[in-house]
Amino acid sequence: MGGAESKKKEAEILQLFSVEERQNIHKLFQHISPNQSITEPFLKKHIEKFINLDLDVFHAVCHCGINKGQIQDKHVTEVQFAGFLAQCLKGTYSEKADVFCLLSGRDDGFVPVRKLYQTVNNVIKSYLHISKSDTPCKTWKYQVSSEDVSRLSISFLAQNKFCDIDRGVEENSQNEIDVGGGYKSQDEVEDWLSKCHMFLKMFDRVFYHLFPVISKDSAHNIIQSFMPAASNVDWNKTTTILETLSISYINYHLPREHQSIWRLLYSNSLHGDSFAQLTRYVLGKGPNVLLVKDKDGHVFGAYVSDSWEIKPTFYGSSECFLFSIKPNYGVYTTTGYNSNYIYFNQGQETMPNGLGLGGQLDYFGLWIDYTFNNGHSKAVPKCTTYGSPQLSKNADFSVDSIEIWAVGPERKKHDSDDEESRVSILDKDSGAKALLELAGKKQHSEGIRDLEEDEAPLTEEMKKKMNVIPKMM
Known part of the structure; x- marks a missing residue:
């Protein structure tokens, strides 16, 4: 038996x-x-x-x-x-x-x-x-x-x-x-x-x-590896804030379609401590990971689901999240309390100039000022948008390092060309676009990019009207 x-x-x-x-x-x-x-x-x-x-x-x-x-x-x-x-x-x-x-x-x-x-x-x-x-x-x-x-x-x-x-x-x-x-x-x-x-x-x-x-x-x-491949980076000229485990940790929490490759867009050690330089390299480059190290050695950042775009208002999606790497690991996803996901602005006298995520104007979950050297992480008791704690050692911090990596496969050139051919005139003049949004004016040209190929293009009269919008403001 x-x-x-x-x-x-x-x-x-x-x-x-x-x-x-x-x-x-x-x-x-x-x-x-x-x-x-x-x-x-x-x-x-x-x-x-x-x-x-x-x-x-x-x-x-x-x-x-x-x-x-x-x-x-x-x-x-x-x-x-x-x-x-x-x-x-x-x-x-x-x-x-x-x-x-x-x-x-x-x-x-x-x-x-x-x-x-x-x-x-x-x-x-x-x-x-x-x-x-x-x-x-x-x-x-x-x-x-x-x-x-x-x-x-x-x-x-x-x-x-x-x-x-x-x-x-x-x-x-x-x-x-x-x-x-x-x-x-x-x-x-x-x-x-x-x-x-x-x-x-x-x-x-x-x-x-x-x-x-x-x-x-x-x-x-x-x-299957947790690590993405690094692209667009010369390691003889720069370094990274991260190492294998922290890269793997962040990458693991990204949407699957963005886990295969990271492309370096900006590093202050390579491109200089300038908000204008940062803006030059990161606008319109798709989903990305922002990494920040403060002078006290804390490392933290954000996954940004949309391209960085100059606007006087919050934008983005609920896929965004904040994270911390040092001294503790943590990922902080959206709470649903508000939709203050991403903010990126410069050159405005009446609005904050810099980049931020979560919270509210002048009280962000993560903020880098346009002066570039300063930032803050306000979270008492937690950031309302992401439920995150204070990420930096002190609420107001000094920046040591910043990196921004585009994540996921790069869009094919012909796709970008097609987008460029359909882009609104106001998109090409971000200052005029920001003024309109600040004044509460609806951007009727936003729908132009969605026109089918057989729809009528803009008339010369319409283009002339759009060109004088900034002057009217």
Whole structure:
């Protein structure tokens, strides 16, 4: 009876994999161990060839739910190894939480918070090591510190208030973070893991890299890089505020169609500390990411869903969001309270001149003044538009660095030419357009760009009237 049940279970495990995947498991099993079973030294040696993962993976293999009580004398058979792979690579949130807790030293159903932090930290370090070979990563120039890894680890664990960790703590002399005490149940870990999607993808990729048995079609989402390719940048002449983890974090939260490539539009280290220069390089270039570093070392910014456009009023869409990178990670999406998404203006005597996002005039969630050297982040208690806290160390800050990156594939030239041929005369004279909007005049020419090809063009008389509008104002 026992033998029949054992064979039934083995059959159920193998059915979780395709024929191709079963062949991959067999090859991998033989590669790890020349014997009929895998022991701890063989598995450890296999892992060390790829990454320095300071976690007891063999313990997880032996004690995961599917193998619990089945492994004799710490010798893992091929089917038992397949069972662990099924749970680790194809499992439900509950099954992956089981593996994660075992890696984190689960004891009587509970896991120490400190061990959870160490596991998350190890997975992120392993992910970074694996990502070095990604083609997009090779287009960037950056350095990642242990502090960067720790900051993201804490951010993941603090998500949805899973762990009450002081997110402002510093590393001690042993390069460890004081994450405090406490324990979490496996159910709590499962709930957190099901919501912390970015970390779960990192986890999946690390273990797929160690045990590459999933078919290529199924593994596409697992091996996909978070990093965009960097374009239009000469790293011999400039640097970036960001590094791999912060780029990945921001890019992960962008709309999918804008995640493949970032194109540098403006950097004050390259183009100069001038608002006029910034305006010259960024107007009309499509969706973009704004990055700011203040003199106190805080790094923050915004995803801007529309092109920068000179206007005396707010514009944009609810896809915009603010974010922080240092000292804490955070993404702050729109609240629906108002539609004060984007503001960009210059050369006006009666309106604020500069760029801003959220809040209200003179009280923005993020503001860079036209003088370029100064900005503010007003958020008491939070920015009404984005629900964001104060992003800079001080409400009024001095600018250290600014970068603006266009995101997503660049529009084809003929598409831009077509737009140019249909653009309103007022669009070509942004000053006249701003005056009209400020005066509350409706821009009847706005509809011109939407005319079908067979509709009548502007008459000479209409053009003359439009040309005298600024003088009338």
